[in-house]
Amino acid sequence: METTLRGVGVSHGVAIGEVRHMGTAVLEPPAKQIPADEAEREQGRARKAVEAVAADLTARGNLAGGEAQAVLEAQAMMAQDPELMADVDRRIAVGSTAERAVYDAFAAYRELLAAAGEYLAGRVADLDDVRNRIVARLLGVPMPGVPDSDEPYVLVARDLAPADTALLDPTLVLGFVTEEGGPTSHSAILARALGVPAVVALPGAGELAEGTVIAVDGSTGEIFVNPSEEKKEQLAAAAAERKAALAASTGPGATADGHKVPLLANIGGPADVPAAVEAGAEGVGLFRTEFLFLDDNKNAPSEEKQVEAYRQVLEAFPEGRVVVRVLDAGADKPLDFLTPADEPNPALGVRGLRTLLDHPEVLRTQLTALAKAAEGLPVYLEVMAPMVADRADAKAFADACREAGLRAKFGAMVEIPSAALRARSILQEVEFLSLGTNDLAQYTFAADRQVGAVSRLQDPWQPALLDLVALSAEAAKAEGKSCGVCGEAASDPLLACVLTGLGVTSLSMGAASIPYVRATLAKYTLAQCERAAAAARAADSAEEARNAAQAVLSGE
Numbered sequence: 136m137e138t139t140l141r142g143v144g145v146s147h148g149v150a151i152g153e154v155r156h157m158g159t160a161v162l163e164p165p166a167k168q169i170p171a172d173e174a175e176r177e178q179g180r181a182r183k184a185v186e187a188v189a190a191d192l193t194a195r196g197n198l199a200g201g202e203a204q205a206v207l208e209a210q211a212m213m214a215q216d217p218e219l220m221a222d223v224d225r226r227i228a229v230g231s232t233a234e235r236a237v238y239d240a241f242a243a244y245r246e247l248l249a250a251a252g253e254y255l256a257g258r259v260a261d262l263d264d265v266r267n268r269i270v271a272r273l274l275g276v277p278m279p280g281v282p283d284s285d286e287p288y289v290l291v292a293r294d295l296a297p298a299d300t301a302l303l304d305p306t307l308v309l310g311f312v313t314e315e316g317g318p319t320s321h322s323a324i325l326a327r328a329l330g331v332p333a334v335v336a337l338p339g340a341g342e343l344a345e346g347t348v349i350a351v352d353g354s355t356g357e358i359f360v361n362p363s364e365e366k367k368e369q370l371a372a373a374a375a376e377r378k379a380a381l382a383a384s385t386g387p388g389a390t391a392d393g394h395k396v397p398l399l400a401n402i403g404g405p406a407d408v409p410a411a412v413e414a415g416a417e418g419v420g421l422f423r424t425e426f427l428f429l430d431d432n433k434n435a436p437s438e439e440k441q442v443e444a445y446r447q448v449l450e451a452f453p454e455g456r457v458v459v460r461v462l463d464a465g466a467d468k469p470l471d472f473l474t475p476a477d478e479p480n481p482a483l484g485v486r487g488l489r490t491l492l493d494h495p496e497v498l499r500t501q502l503t504a505l506a507k508a509a510e511g512l513p514v515y516l517e518v519m520a521p522m523v524a525d526r527a528d529a530k531a532f533a534d535a536c537r538e539a540g541l542r543a544k545f546g547a548m549v550e551i552p553s554a555a556l557r558a559r560s561i562l563q564e565v566e567f568l569s570l571g572t573n574d575l576a577q578y579t580f581a582a583d584r585q586v587g588a589v590s591r592l593q594d595p596w597q598p599a600l601l602d603l604v605a606l607s608a609e610a611a612k613a614e615g616k617s618c619g620v621c622g623e624a625a626s627d628p629l630l631a632c633v634l635t636g637l638g639v640t641s642l643s644m645g646a647a648s649i650p651y652v653r654a655t656l657a658k659y660t661l662a663q664c665e666r667a668a669a670a671a672r673a674a675d676s677a678e679e680a681r682n683a684a685q686a687v688l689s690g691e
């Protein structure tokens with residue numbers, strides 16, 4: 136019998152196929168004692184397994200490229216953490232087997248991190264994944280992870296570690312569904328980068344029986360279990376219609392009546408540029424430069440290395456627009472050499488611009504590298520700061536840009552409600568705003584973006600979030616300046632129309648979403664978008680807002 140489940144759609148498209156579950160977690164190795172004369176051999180075994188896992192993660196990273204590569208390399212470094220290895224050696228020296236020592240050492244490390252409040256759920260999932268890989272290798276059992284299958288399937292998992300999402304083969308993995316994870320978690324961002332339909336935060340996903348046929352609608356978040364032939368045909372027809380509309384829609388982003396809304400790409404580094412160009416991005420709306428820093432958690436990348444990476448991106452968009460965000464370290468993206476280790480609430484602590492103002496040398500190097508990279512290029516460079524709270528923050532950033540001799544527009548991200556509420560005051564210091572709706576939702580609703588249980592509050596359709604978007608866009612208009620959106624909200628085609636109606640001037644998203652947003656925007660006039668925006672703001676919940684906007688746009 137057909138049943139319908141609802142999670143959060145995070146990556147567009149429809150996938151119909153059989154459920155395959157992610158390789159089960161590694162069992163707890165037995166706590167048996169080994170004789171003292173075996174310790175050295177066990178230590179050798181542990182070291183070899185760690186090295187092999189680190190090499191495997193690095194190789195997967197090289198294969199995946201882009202944002203995924205940085206995440207996988209960070210995991211490879213986690214595996215080889217010298218303190219962790221020393222703990223493994225110590226445990227073996229007092230009688231543990233290699234697998235048990237690895238298991239216990241990682242558990243101790245995990246507890247330490249959790250107690251320090253230092254790592255958020257996403258990082259703990261990465262750590263567990265590294266441990267499972269090492270223990271599986273030592274036990275000689277299959278690696279946990281993506282199932283071995285020659286037939287296409289829908290992957291179902293509790294949560295997906297970056298190592299797995301990076302390796303998903305779009306020709307075999309038709310789509311994926313996870314029980315955990317919010318719409319702005321790393322897994323969701325990586326899924327969009329891959330262009331695989333995905334639904335996250337689906338309670339009970341783990342109970343879907345292996346081999347059951349399901350249809351995943353990554354746009355609506357619906358899962359149809361045992362879909363009828365009629366439902367399959369209906370979904371396939373809708374998908375075909377969408378595909379045809381996508382193919383027919385090309386060129387710059389605009390509404391049906393020609394109101395221009397540049398469609399830009401979110402990238403993590405030069406490796407993401409080809410997909411952005413192919414999707415017809417009119418430039419880059421968010422270059423997340425922190426991925427350049429994740430390679431080496433102990434030092435900032437040299438000025439030369441930064442110049443090279445920035446130049447590669449700038450050269451790809453001659454005469455186009457590239458918005459570079461300076462380093463956004465801290466909270467879910469901690470860097471050992473910058474992020475305080477003892478904060479009780481890292482998301483509310485020293486992160487983003489706050490980190491850079493505490494380490495002006497890091498900001499100076501980055502701005503100087505950007506100035507050098509842009510030298511002689513016809514590109515239209517914009518540089519923005521993450522986590523700007525008030526006018527003083529905006530001024531400090533603009534001053535640093537001027538001191539570095541940067542010839543670019545300076546902007547502020549609106550990720551903290553105070554910045555939206557006082558956008559006009561911030562605009563006295565900078566030339567543009569860019570709404571980071573992922574963090575803006577997190578801080579507006581006091582809902583951690585990594586926690587699936589609060590994903591309802593991370594829904595960018597929440598009318599309170601739309602109010603803050605409207606405030607920011609109105610302030611920018613009054614000041615004669617621009618206000619884009621670069622958070623994940625921009626990748627939802629219907630919401631993109633509403634954002635346009637709220638007065639947002641550009642939309643930046645993962646490359647795979649650009650064709651969907653372009654095609655949908657082209658169907659409606661600016662006046663229709665404005666009416667949809669007003670209807671959404673008049674609603675009392677995210678769901679009502681979505682339905683109200685849909686009703687206006689479909690002329691109901």
Ligand code: PEP
Binds near residue numbers: 463571575
């Ligand atoms: C955001 O917060 O919306 C944003 C674009 O920044 P990030 O997702 O990198 O925190």
Ligand code: MG
Binds near residue numbers: 550573
């Ligand atoms: Mg952010």
